[in-house]
């Protein structure tokens with residue numbers, strides 16, 4: 001099997017590549033004359049250059065395609081002399097350029113690129129001194145690239161360059177919007193040296209991407225897509241490592257091809273994927289959820305924050321009761337503590353887009369006012385149940401939980417439509 005196409009939401013079907021059998025018209029890889037002026041991202045605006053148009057009208061497919069391979073690097077000087085010749089060999093039949101986007105590694109990367117260029121490889125260095133980060137480096141590379149096909153791969157030889165030709169061929173199928181070099185599709189493999197912790201980590205992270213993309217390896221850093229598909233993205237957030245997932249979601253790619261690859265251990269040097277990148281991944285998922293599911297994502301986050309607030313409330317209540325505080329006062333203090341807790345988290349998470357809007361003190365005031373009705377309901381329900389019914393007098397916490405449930409519903413409605421209304425960023 002050369003590759004597999006996955007249709008999001010409609011199950012999976014397998015297709016074999018029929019390179020020669022394709023109709024020739026309207027290839028998505030052909031140079032598009034209509035160009036978006038720029039791609040906006042949180043880290044700035046990336047202007048897209050007009051690619052070089054060939055003068056001779058209708059071209060054969062191979063001439064139409066210019067492949068740009070972006071290789072983000074941080075301290076990969078030792079790997080480049082191995083990698084670049086392999087890319088050149090793999091892309092033998094396509095005009096191509098290789099862009100090494102380096103974040104000021106200072107390890108001889110510039111010399112390595114210069115030497116390779118002199119040896120005849122179509123490679124150039126894009127040096128960034130003002131920014132760091134894998135995803136933003138890849139976007140910078142795409143902004144500088146002239147290709148009709150944009151590809152991205154790691155520098156450390158984890159991604160086999162010879163798969164590039166299979167990936168480009170997969171894109172020749174007009175139905176395919178992005179192609180991923182996949183470790184987990186049938187035929188894909190990883191070096192056997194992974195610890196169980198690394199496997200578990202990879203598995204959990206893959207599962208977390210499920211709501212956005214149903215392919216087997218949504219976190220792959222090895223992918224290629226036609227420029228016309230890339231240009232569909234309006235706003236890109238290059239946070240963290242998963243720029244492939246970002247593009248699948250933001251470019252609305254429903255037809256993703258997966259080409260099986262063998263993912264090797266890096267050749268030289270060290271991985272830069274650490275705790276920081278894992279936290280970034282969670283932030284990234286939150287943003288993707290906001291983008292893809294809008295208000296539903298907010299509601300889900302609001303519920304998670306609310307659930308943590310319930311825990312804070314009950315814990316506080318338990319401590320106060322233990323300190324022999326009267327039920328009505330204890331409920332009041334516990335409810336207030338949870339309200340403040342929820343405010344802080346909702347401001348940071350569920351409604352983070354309004355963080356730069358109204359001043360925090362104003363927001364807190366509105367929040368307390370908006371929760372007031374819910375809080376009073378919660379307090380009144382719990383206290384009256386506890387005082388006036390024998391059952392709840394015995395089960396104070398069940399009364400408290402019932403009160404919280406009633407109050408929460410009122411809270412969400414008021415918060416969404418009254419407190420956190422400004423959406424900035």
Ligand code: GDD
Pocket residue numbers: 071072073074075076101102103132133134137153154155156158202219220221222241242266270271272273
């Ligand atoms: N310019 C730039 N800036 N490049 C970077 C940076 C940075 O801040 N951080 C990492 N890179 C480059 C590395 O030099 C390498 O070429 C590539 O990005 C991948 O970095 P690694 O540090 O080797 O990542 P990894 O092997 O742990 O992760 C790879 O596999 C993951 C799946 O397991 C990457 O391909 C991930 O994208 C992928 O999700």
Ligand code: MN
Pocket residue numbers: 154156158266271
């Ligand atoms: Mn690596």
